[in-house]
Amino acid sequence: GGPALATGGTFTTPALTASRQYFVEATTGSAETVGRPVPAATTSATASTYGLVFTATSSFTLTSVDVYPASTAGNLVVQVQDNTGTLIPGLAATVAVPAGTGTTAFTVPLNFNVPAGTGLRLVAISSPSLVREGSVGGFPYTSPSGAVSITNGYITGTSTTYYYFYNWQVSTACAGPRTAIQVNVNPAPAQPTLTATYNGTTTTLTSSAATGNQFYFNGVAIAGATGQTYVVNGAATTYGSYTVVVTNSAGCSSPASVATVVTTTRAGIAGASLRVYPNPTPTGQVTLELSGFRSATQLAVIDALGRLVRSEMLPATTGVITHQLNLAGTAPGVYMLRLTNADGVETRRLIRE
Missing domain, CATH: 2.60.40.10 (Immunoglobulins)
Structure with missing residues (x-):
């Protein structure tokens, strides 16, 4: 059971959080024509829930019908109803019909998926003046496969008048057994460090x-x-x-x-101390507090792709000094501060907000 999700040779699932089954089936079908092909007269009338009664031995698609406009242009409101006159959900359309003289067909596209049933009605709720044929006889009009049979006209009951809808184009489908396809959702590995x-x-x-x-x-x-x-x-x-x-x-x-x-393969600087604050920095203004850097030190600022953003030379010191680093012009992101001298290398991670 369940409605069709897609047709064609491939189907891409939505994002899934758990394993589930899908089912696939193959269908074969045929296209048929049913009903009077063309009218034999040009008498016409506007509609007021007039139409045709039909039986469907299996579900089918009503692709289109022809109508013959006989006056000014207007909107045709068409429905498929059950045998009590209740609209079957989804089977309604409003189509603009051009003006005509009753001799030229206008094809009304419908693409209604009609269920099987007896005493179903294809009716025009309202319309401009359209050709209909009174007391034509010939009912029922049955499709070659027998899937669809138009049994009579409809006003408020059965009628021998053929109302409005000529040259029905229908297609039927026969579905094979459904095959289950198991889709397994496997958890992704945890983020490594x-x-x-x-x-x-x-x-x-x-x-x-x-x-x-x-x-x-x-x-x-x-x-x-x-x-x-x-x-x-x-x-x-x-x-x-x-x-x-x-x-x-x-x-x-x-x-x-x-x-x-x-940024280096060398070890840290023995006896050296480095503080970086504020970190993260919302403004790009950073204070470096250094001690134990006994020789001149190269300061490099490197982005997450390993590119050099800024380079400065800091003097040697035996005590504690502070140095102001201005990164206000850099983009937000993660940076690495690398301090290199003859004694080794110190690195710190810095976040620019």
Whole structure:
């Protein structure tokens, strides 16, 4: 059971949070014509819930009908009703009909999906003047497959008048058995973390996940870097932003780890102290409080992609000094402060709001 979600050879599900089943079926069908093909006269009348009564042995699509306008233009309001005169939900349309002289067909597109039933009615609730034929006989008009049979006209009861609707175009479909398709939703791996270990001439990056890793450098996958660790060799061209993504056996990928910016492979400066505040900085104005930097120190500000944003030289000091760093002109984001001298390297993470 259940209504059709789509037709065609492919279907893309909406976003799913849990596993579920879908069902697919194949249908075959045919197009048929039923009813009087054209009128034999041009007598006409405006409608007031006039039409035709029909029986459908199975559901079908009423693609279109022809009407013959016989006067000025106007709106045709058409419905399919059940045998009590109640509108079948969704089977109503209002169509603008041009002026005519009763001799030229106007095709009314409907595309009504009509259910099986007996004593169903196709009626014009209101209309401009349209051709209808009184006491024509010939009922019933039955489609070649027998799926649709027009049994009589309708005013307030049965009638031998053929009202308005000629050359019915109908299509029927026969559905095969439905086949279940199981769609499984597999949870994505947790976001991994990266740990950096400085080894003097190299830096070792270690993922928190034991398997399924893929390391990225500045957003580009590193060929062959699929183990739990990746070693940055210390060349200047390898300095930049590193992340790792974990993919499980079901092919689901985690969010990328928080970026680790590698700007050096050297150890920190023994005996040195560095404070950075405020951090985060909403204005870009930052105070650096330094002590123990016994030789001149290069200050570099590096963005999350490993690009140098600012560079300054700080003097040597044996005591505590403060230095004002102005990043007001930089974009919001995560930056790395790198202080390098002959004794080593110190780094700090800075957030510009």
